[in-house]
């Protein structure tokens with residue numbers, strides 16, 4: 283049936299059909315249709331949603347997400363036909379039943395995902411099936427290579443091309459904002475691509491976006507890296523492994539990071555930008571993605587094995603993730619904390635030590651520093667102001683303000699101080715509770731939202747002194763975040779009353 287194209291500004295891939303047209307075409311809610319733009323003969327597929335009022339008879343309204351693939355214009359004539367179910371759905375079902383993906387099956391799933399043929403519920407089913415039943419190393423390699431093939435690749439003539447990545451999972455992990463300028467200021471190339479928050483309250487791409495634009499094409503990333511030595515950009519921005527970012531988007535609301543997809547997500551971003559040397563940070567501890575050192579070592583070996591298969595030299599750093607890195611969580615708070623260290627101000631030891639340790643491994647792997655001297659050399663780049671200068675170069679080349687200072691990042695005007703209920707030492711911190719409070723307060727979407735930890739494990743606090751301050755840009759968000767803090771006890775002081783339990787009668 284031929285209809286007239288309309289376009290609606292929503293990203294989820296969908297085509298809205300009037301219920302009378304849908305009946306004539308022979309499709310129900312959630313079925314798939316093919317859409318052919320008559321002018322160009324270009325055909326794509328999309329899942330259907332049926333409406334009585336939003337789309338009038340004779341018109342088909344496609345989302346921007348669908349139109350990106352169709353490349354149509356409002357008013358175009360299009361032909362709509364009922365489509366058969368893509369074969370990738372059978373492959374997803376195979377994984378649900380505990381089967382193993384072949385390379386061809388992985389390619390079909392990633393291709394259908396990238397071209398918006400799979401619906402959000404089918405993508406979620408794919409992620410969930412792989413989360414529950416796992417992917418072996420062959421399947422992970424297939425996925426990595428298909429993620430890379432779904433987008434553009436960069437190659438540099440100068441070697442080495444260095445990279446760093448964190449598996450995430452620890453709040454306040456802003457180290458990339460220090461590690462990248464340290465490495466680039468030592469004369470190495472580092473085209474760093476990051477995801478937005480996956481399980482956390484602010485991914486590196488979210489943080490960097492407070493300093494400069496992060497969405498660039500592959501050729502822009504290459505040119506900027508060659509000029510400035512490094513960049514910090516969003517991996518999902520354009521066409522660098524776009525399927526990776528789709529998976530991350532569907533993982534975010536579930537607060538999961540499926541193991542096989544995480545391995546592929548990390549290494550696809552490295553392979554796509556032509557990295558040959560990579561340090562991967564594996565934070566471990568309660569409330570992180572990896573509970574203990576033994577599991578950290580297993581993951582490290584998986585990343586190293588995958589790196590070998592892809593021709594990337596990988597070293598992993600198993601790091602302490604039992605409490606936040608630094609004291610700030612949330613976009614502006616974290617950016618400010620990272621910049622102030624680069625500016626030479628005193629700051630949280632956890633942030634400085636972790637950053638120089640990771641940067642130091644890269645310096646040693648590339649021969650820039652001798653064995654055992656990398657972290658001192660990395661620290662020197664901060665102390666001599668070279669890392670700050672490089673960070674400002676990176677900000678400028680990405681279109682940000684090169685005069686920016688750590689004091690330029692406002693926090694939300696709605697604040698609440700959580701006081702200690704008793705005297706004592708802080709014995710532990712619940713990472714997940716802190717992340718959840720920061721997300722409830724509005725992070726990462728509201729850049730001023732988040733929290734500042736006044737006390738960390740081992741520190742003494744007196745009753746009534748602040749344990750943490752919550753910041754929000756909207757009053758209602760602060761109210762909800764405070765309610766959460768009152769029930770989850772994110773900072774535990776020894777001897778404190780956690781809960782009163784009484785009989786229901």
Ligand SMILES: O=P(O)(O)OC[C@H]1O[C@H](OP(=O)(O)O)[C@H](O)[C@@H]1O
Pocket residue numbers: 446447448449450451452458475476477478479480481482483484485486487539
């Ligand atoms: O939200 P969670 O799961 O904590 O972590 C996700 C973050 O971890 C990685 O950080 P980086 O790019 O190595 O700095 C990803 O790119 C992303 O920014």
Ligand SMILES: O=c1cc[nH]c(=O)[nH]1
Pocket residue numbers: 448449450476477480530539543544545547548
């Ligand atoms: O980039 C990343 C980091 C952690 N987990 C992912 O899935 N991707």
